Amino acid sequence: MNLTLPQQLRAPLFRDDEPVIQGRPQTGASDPGGRIPRFGDTDFWDFNSVLRRPANVAPSTWRIRFAGPLTDPYWNLLTREVLMIAANPTHRAVINHGLSLGSTGVAVATMQNFVSYLRRLANWAAENGLPPCPDQWTSDVLRRRIKYMRDSTTTGPATTASHVTLLRQMTAMAPALSLPWPSDDPWPGKTARQVADYPMSSELVLKPVPPHIWFPLIRAAWTYIHTFAPDILRASHRYEKLKAAASTRILGRHEEVRTWLADPANKVPVRFENGRPTGSIPQPNYHYLALLLGFDRKSGNALFHGHSKRASERCRMAMEAVAEGRFCPDSIIDDLVHVTRPDGSTGPWHPGIDAYSLYHLRIALRNAAFVLVVGLSMMRDSEVQEITRDSVVEHYSSPAIASTLHKGRPGQPRKHWWITEPVAEAIAVAELLTESDRIFAAMPRRGTQKVHGVRLLRSFIDGVNQGRAWSGLDEIPDGYVRPHMFRRTMAMLTDQFAGSEIALGIQLKHIATRALANAATRGYAAGDASWAEHLKDAIEVARFRKIKDLFSLHKEGQVIGFGPGADRLTTAFDQIISTAKARGGDARVEEDLLRKTRVTIRFGALNNCLYDDTNPSGAVCLEHAVVPPGHTGPLHDRCRPDRCGNSMIGIEHIPIHDSHRRTQLKLLQTPGLPACRKQLITRELERVEAILDKAGEART
Numbered sequence: 122m123n124l125t126l127p128q129q130l131r132a133p134l135f136r137d138d139e140p141v142i143q144g145r146p147q148t149g150a151s152d153p154g155g156r157i158p159r160f161g162d163t164d165f166w167d168f169n170s171v172l173r174r175p176a177n178v179a180p181s182t183w184r185i186r187f188a189g190p191l192t193d194p195y196w197n198l199l200t201r202e203v204l205m206i207a208a209n210p211t212h213r214a215v216i217n218h219g220l221s222l223g224s225t226g227v228a229v230a231t232m233q234n235f236v237s238y239l240r241r242l243a244n245w246a247a248e249n250g251l252p253p254c255p256d257q258w259t260s261d262v263l264r265r266r267i268k269y270m271r272d273s274t275t276t277g278p279a280t281t282a283s284h285v286t287l288l289r290q291m292t293a294m295a296p297a298l299s300l301p302w303p304s305d306d307p308w309p310g311k312t313a314r315q316v317a318d319y320p321m322s323s324e325l326v327l328k329p330v331p332p333h334i335w336f337p338l339i340r341a342a343w344t345y346i347h348t349f350a351p352d353i354l355r356a357s358h359r360y361e362k363l364k365a366a367a368s369t370r371i372l373g374r375h376e377e378v379r380t381w382l383a384d385p386a387n388k389v390p391v392r393f394e395n396g397r398p399t400g401s402i403p404q405p406n407y408h409y410l411a412l413l414l415g416f417d418r419k420s421g422n423a424l425f426h427g428h429s430k431r432a433s434e435r436c437r438m439a440m441e442a443v444a445e446g447r448f449c450p451d452s453i454i455d456d457l458v459h460v461t462r463p464d465g466s467t468g469p470w471h472p473g474i475d476a477y478s479l480y481h482l483r484i485a486l487r488n489a490a491f492v493l494v495v496g497l498s499m500m501r502d503s504e505v506q507e508i509t510r511d512s513v514v515e516h517y518s519s520p521a522i523a524s525t526l527h528k529g530r531p532g533q534p535r536k537h538w539w540i541t542e543p544v545a546e547a548i549a550v551a552e553l554l555t556e557s558d559r560i561f562a563a564m565p566r567r568g569t570q571k572v573h574g575v576r577l578l579r580s581f582i583d584g585v586n587q588g589r590a591w592s593g594l595d596e597i598p599d600g601y602v603r604p605h606m607f608r609r610t611m612a613m614l615t616d617q618f619a620g621s622e623i624a625l626g627i628q629l630k631h632i633a634t635r636a637l638a639n640a641a642t643r644g645y646a647a648g649d650a651s652w653a654e655h656l657k658d659a660i661e662v663a664r665f666r667k668i669k670d671l672f673s674l675h676k677e678g679q680v681i682g683f684g685p686g687a688d689r690l691t692t693a694f695d696q697i698i699s700t701a702k703a704r705g706g707d708a709r710v711e712e713d714l715l716r717k718t719r720v721t722i723r724f725g726a727l728n729n730c731l732y733d734d735t736n737p738s739g740a741v742c743l744e745h746a747v748v749p750p751g752h753t754g755p756l757h758d759r760c761r762p763d764r765c766g767n768s769m770i771g772i773e774h775i776p777i778h779d780s781h782r783r784t785q786l787k788l789l790q791t792p793g794l795p796a797c798r799k800q801l802i803t804r805e806l807e808r809v810e811a812i813l814d815k816a817g818e819a820r821t
Contacts, residue, residue: 126194126300128256133198133299134214135205137161142172143209145226160205163187163197168229176506176559177574183229185236190243195254199300200239204232206294218297222290238287242266256301263288263307271318278319285313329610330496330602332652337595338602339496341585344594345489346547348458349470353482354553356453356474360412367417375431378414378424382438389442390451393473405439406451409476451475460593470592481584483554484564488581490551491561495574495604498522498538499611502574502604506561510552513545520545574604613652668720669712672697683816684762686722686731686769693718722769723755727777728762728812729769730755739766763811775816782809 141158158166210222295304391403452473507525521537551560723730742759762768785806
C-alpha cells in the first residue's frame with residue numbers, strides 16, 4: 122500500500138491494485154493464488170509465469186526486487202512510478218499528462234536495468250553528501266552524476282549513455298510523477314552518445330572467434346556428435362535398461378546372489394582409473410554390481426553394506442572373486458570406438474563409461490550439440506535455447522530450424538534458419554538427451570530451468586582438454602569465446618563466397634531493413650585480421666575448384682568459354698593433358714600439374730579475367746588509365762569484355778549479356794528518345810553484340 126509522503130505533490134497516476142503489465146499477452150499467474158505484480162507491491166515484482174521468459178534468461182532476472190536504498194519510501198515510490206510509466210506508455214493517465222513515450226512498453230530486462238541504475242544513483246548521492254531525496258535536486262546534480270561516470274575507469278561509455286537515457290526520460294516524466302524530480306533537460310541539444318562521449322562507429326565492435334580456437338572447437342564438437350555419440354547413447358540405453366529392471370527387495374534372493382558370485386564365469390566390476398584398477402587391491406563397484414544382479418541403488422546398499430551376517434558374507438565373496446582375478450572394469454559397455462591419441466597410440470576414446478562419467482558425458486554431448494548449432498547456424502544464443510523437439514523442418518525445400526525470434530520482435534514470431542546436415546545431426550542427438558520439451562534444457566539433478574551459454578562453452582572446452590589423453594582430440598587454446606561471436610564468425614566466412622550477400626542477410630534476419638543487406642550485415646561479414654591467412658586460403662581453394670571444373674569440362678570436349686582469354690586457358694589445359702599423357706599419368710597427375718601451372722584467372726559476374734601480373738600488356742582497362750597508388754591488378758570498373766585480350770566469356774555469362782542486349786533494343790524503341798541518349802544506347806548495344814558475336818563465332 123502506498124503511503125502519503127511529505128514531499129508528494131499529487132496522488133500517483135496509478136491505483137495500488139493496477140497490474141504492472143497491461144496490454145500485453147500474459148501466460149498466467151505467478152503463483153497458484155493468481156497473484157500478478159501490482160503497482161502497490163513495494164517489495165518485488167515477479168513476472169515469472171506472467172510474461173513469457175526467454176529460455177536463456179534465469180528466473181531471478183524476471184523478478185524485480187526493490188532492495189537496498191530503494192526500500193526508502195521516496196525512492197521506492199519514485200522507482201515504481203518510473204517503471205510503471207515506462208512499461209505502459211499508452212496508459213490513459215500517461216497520455217492525459219501529455220507524455221509521448223512511444224507505443225511499446227519496455228521489456229522486463231530493461232526495467233531490471235532501470236532499477237539497477239536508480240539504486241546506484243541513490244548510493245552515489247549518499248556517498249557524495251547530497252540530499253537523500255531528489256526533491257531538493259536540480260539538473261546540475263544529474264550532470265555531476267554523469268560526469269562522475271565519464272571520469273570513472275570502471276564504467277564504460279555504453280553504460281553511461283544508458284544512464285543518460287534514463288535520466289532524460291525521467292525529466293520528461295516529471296510532470297506525471299507524484300514526487301519532485303528535476304524537470305529541465307540537463308543536456309539540451311545533445312544526444313545520449315554525445316553526453317557520454319560514446320561516438321557512433323560504422324565498424325562492428327564484435328570480434329569473431331579466433332581461428333586457433335574455432336577450428337579445434339568445431340572439430341571436437343563434430344567428433345562428439347558423429348563419433349562418440351553412439352557409444353554414449355548406447356551406454357545410456359543399457360544403464361537405463363538395468364535401472365528399469367532393478368528390484369526394490371532383496372529378501373529371499375541371498376542364495377541367488379551367492380551362486381552368481383561363486384560362478385567362475387562371472388566377473389565383479391571394480392573401479393578403474395586411466396585404464397587400470399584403482400589402488401593396490403581393486404575395490405568392487407558395489408553400486409554397479411548390484412545393478413548387474415538386478416537391484417536398485419537403495420537395495421544395493423543393503424545388499425553389500427548392511428549390518429546383517431548375509432550382507433557381510435556377500436561382501437566377502439565379492440572381494441574373494443576380485444582376489445582370484447575375476448574382475449572387470451566398471452564400464453557399462455565395452456568395445457568403444459578406437460581413436461589415434463596424441464602420443465601416436467590407438468585405443469578406446471574413453472577409459473571406461475561408468476554411471477558417474479556417463480552423466481557428465483551426456484552433458485558434454487549436449488554441450489557439443491550446442492556448439493555445433495550456435496557455431497554453424499548463425500542463430501543467437503536465445504534463439505538456440507528456444508529450439509524445441511521436432512523443430513527441424515523443410516523450409517523452401519531445404520532443411521531448417523524453426524525457433525522463436527526475441528530480439529527486436531515484441532510478438533516473438535517463429536522464424537526459420539537454414540542448416541546443414543551436421544547441424545541437423547546435432548539437433549537429433551540433443552533431442553535424445555533431454556527430458557524437457559526444449560532440447561538444450563538443463564540435465565536432471567541440476568535443479569534449474571536454464572542453461573548458461575557461456576558456461577556451457579567453457580565446460581565443453583575444459584572437458585575436451587582434460588580428456589585429450591584418451592580422446593585424441595586437439596587441444597582447444599584458452600581464450601575469450603562467447604556464443605554471439607560464432608554468429609559473427611560464420612557471417613564473415615560465408616561472405617567470402619561470391620554472391621552470398623543476399624543469403625547472408627536472410628539468415629541474419631537483417632534482410633527486411635534493406636533489399637540486399639544493411640550495414641549490420643556488412644559489419645558482421647567484414648573480415649578480421651586474425652582470419653586473414655585462413656580466408657586467403659579459402660578463396661584460393663574455391664578458385665582452384667572452379668578451375669578444376671573448367672578443366673573437367675574441357676577434357677569432356679565441352680566448350681569452357683569464348684574470347685581470347687578462353688583460347689589461352691584452353692591452350693594451357695591442352696599442355697597439361699599432353700604432359701600427363703607423356704608421363705603415363707592418371708587424373709591425379711593431371712591435378713598435380715594443374716596446381717603447378719600458373720593459371721591467373723579472376724571469376725566475375727560478367728566475364729572472367731585472365732590478367733597476368735607478370736605480363737600486363739593487352740589489358741584494355743589499363744590503357745590511358747590513372748592507376749591509384751598501391752593498386753595492383755586490373756581496374757574492374759574499366760573492364761571491356763568486348764575487346765580485351767584477357768577477357769573470357771563463360772557459358773554462364775551468355776544469358777546475362779543476351780538479356781542486356783534485349784533491354785537495349787527495347788530502350789531504342791522508346792518514343793521521343795533524345796539523340797544523345799539514343800547514341801549512348803546504340804554504343805552500349807554495339808559492345809554487347811560484339812561480345813555475343815564472339816560466342817557465336819566460336820559456336821560455328
